[in-house]
Amino acid sequence: MLNIQTRQEGNASVVTIQGKVNFEVTAQLRDVIRDTVTTHQPKLMVINLEGVSFIDSSGLGLLVAARNSVDKNNGKLHLCGLPAQVKKTFDQTNLTNYFSIFTTEQDALRGA
Amino acid sequence: MTKGVVLVVDDEAQIRDILGFYLKRAGYQVLTAENGIEGLAVMAKVMPDLILSDLRMPGMAGDEFCRTIKGTPETRDIYFVLVSAMDGTSTKIGGLNLGADDMIAKPFHAQEVMAKVESAFRIIEMQKEIKRQNLELTQFQERMTTELSLAARLQMGLLPSLPGAAPGFRYTHRYLPAEGIGGDIYSILPGADGCLALLIADVSGHGVTAALISAMVKTSFESQVRLGGSPLTWAMGMNRDLARNTLSEQFATAFLARIDPSTGAMQYLVAGHVSPILIARGAQGGLHRPQVLAGHGFMLGIEEDLPFEERAATFGLGDRLILYTDGLVEVEREDRRLLGEEGSFACARNSPAAKRRLRISWWRKPAPSMNRHPSWMTSPW
Numbered sequence: 001m002l003n004i005q006t007r008q009e010g011n012a013s014v015v016t017i018q019g020k021v022n023f024e025v026t027a028q029l030r031d032v033i034r035d036t037v038t039t040h041q042p043k044l045m046v047i048n049l050e051g052v053s054f055i056d057s058s059g060l061g062l063l064v065a066a067r068n069s070v071d072k073n074n075g076k077l078h079l080c081g082l083p084a085q086v087k088k089t090f091d092q093t094n095l096t097n098y099f100s101i102f103t104t105e106q107d108a109l110r111g112a
Numbered sequence: 113m114t115k116g117v118v119l120v121v122d123d124e125a126q127i128r129d130i131l132g133f134y135l136k137r138a139g140y141q142v143l144t145a146e147n148g149i150e151g152l153a154v155m156a157k158v159m160p161d162l163i164l165s166d167l168r169m170p171g172m173a174g175d176e177f178c179r180t181i182k183g184t185p186e187t188r189d190i191y192f193v194l195v196s197a198m199d200g201t202s203t204k205i206g207g208l209n210l211g212a213d214d215m216i217a218k219p220f221h222a223q224e225v226m227a228k229v230e231s232a233f234r235i236i237e238m239q240k241e242i243k244r245q246n247l248e249l250t251q252f253q254e255r256m257t258t259e260l261s262l263a264a265r266l267q268m269g270l271l272p273s274l275p276g277a278a279p280g281f282r283y284t285h286r287y288l289p290a291e292g293i294g295g296d297i298y299s300i301l302p303g304a305d306g307c308l309a310l311l312i313a314d315v316s317g318h319g320v321t322a323a324l325i326s327a328m329v330k331t332s333f334e335s336q337v338r339l340g341g342s343p344l345t346w347a348m349g350m351n352r353d354l355a356r357n358t359l360s361e362q363f364a365t366a367f368l369a370r371i372d373p374s375t376g377a378m379q380y381l382v383a384g385h386v387s388p389i390l391i392a393r394g395a396q397g398g399l400h401r402p403q404v405l406a407g408h409g410f411m412l413g414i415e416e417d418l419p420f421e422e423r424a425a426t427f428g429l430g431d432r433l434i435l436y437t438d439g440l441v442e443v444e445r446e447d448r449r450l451l452g453e454e455g456s457f458a459c460a461r462n463s464p465a466a467k468r469r470l471r472i473s474w475w476r477k478p479a480p481s482m483n484r485h486p487s488w489m490t491s492p493w
Contacts (some may be wrong), residue, residue: 023318030361035455057316057411057438061361064414093384094410098418 013042018051021059033066046108050081053066080108114141119160121151123169127283148172167196182211191232262292279371295322296437298328309337313366314437343381344422345369354413363413378427384411391432
């Protein structure tokens with residue numbers, strides 16, 4: 001079960017994801033991210049992964065694609081709230097060095 | 113070209129004539145019969161799209177005729193309208209219970225009958241269209257299933273053949289894609305310099321797309337190896353190939369290694385892949401702790417010019433190397449917990465028959481001059 005919520009914080013779009021991110025749900029998540037980018041053209045997109053229990057390679061692919069599409073609009077993508085399991089996957093794939101990762105959503109919004 | 117074929121069954125010639133006249137004028141081909149038995153005889157020659165049948169007739173009456181038509185697989189889809197001399201709800205329900213598709217009460221207006229016939233034909237056309245589309249879908253599905261199984265066979269053909277051996281090495285694998293076809297691939301390539309080049313990769317996503325990209329990964333690997341170099345240059349080349357030729361969501365995790373059988377020196381590179389396990393002295397080495405070939409690096413194909421990191425290890429005589437994909441880590445155990453890396457680790461260590469997807473095990477053979485045959489050489493795999 002995947003739960004996705006989006007909201008606007010000033011110029012920033014915040015996407016909160018909860019649940020297991022795998023191949024079965026990437027289509028749903030892709031639509032949400034694409035719609036958010038098209039509608040709001042955010043200067044900053046924050047994806048909060050606090051509630052994510054598991055992420056597989058297609059989920060990681062989606063995040064990479066999300067970064068690319070935000071980049072194209074001259075925006076930035078910040079990730080936050082990575083649970084230990086997800087953090088491990090990010091470390092293993094070196095994506096920790098590819099994304100801007102923050103501990104809390106507030107930090108991610110401030111970009112600090 | 114008629115609009116359709118209508119069979120009119122009535123023991124009264126006058127009614128057959130009236131209905132026949134209006135139907136022909138409206139562009140239908142008309143067949144007639146005096147009762148059910150005659151109707152069935154007519155239908156043996158020409159199959160109507162719609163039947164307009166009286167209820168009360170000598171010989172075979174309308175109710176029995178209707179039951180016969182609706183009870184026979186070849187004729188049950190023919191639209192059946194009962195024309196009944198009795199009016200009233202009970203009869204209507206009774207008629208529909210027989211399986212008739214509609215009822216017309218006698219006495220009728222010809223216009224009413226024609227309106228019913230027209231609406232019946234709209235339904236008949238829709239049913240025909242649905243049947244046609246259903247058939248097309250079924251055929252399409254059959255074709256896809258055939259093509260998928262062909263593709264799956266082809267993909268199996270891309271894997272090294274078993275039992276596998278290269279100078280100084282033996283290897284085997286188990287490949288169980290989740291959907292018949294998948295994005296896992298591996299390759300073993302003896303180099304001109306006597307070294308062995310090794311790849312295991314897992315393309316993101318599932319199905320045909322992942323399988324196609326996995327073939328691309330293998331080709332890219334093999335052409336890189338032919339250029340010489342080491343896992344670092346191979347990874348950079350493959351990364352470039354993948355980044356240029358796939359969409360932004362598509363990439364591959366990979367483990368690349370180059371092993372020199374004369375010295376046992378191994379250069380390896382982990383590109384976002386689950387870390388392989390090296391068991392010193394293979395099955396014999398029960399006292400040795402398995403070594404995880406740690407290392408982390410970007411997956412291949414995210415972006416051009418990302419940095420990669422090559423590491424070194426020793427692959428000694430009689431050692432065993434176990435490569436796998438995250439399909440093994442993501443196996444759900446009976447208690448619904450994921451097997452996890454720890455579980456995979458235990459699996460690899462304890463049992464040669466791990467349950468999921470790709471697993472390559474690989475031993476360095478003792479040199480022929482060595483006089484002993486370790487137990488694993490004969491142990492069942």
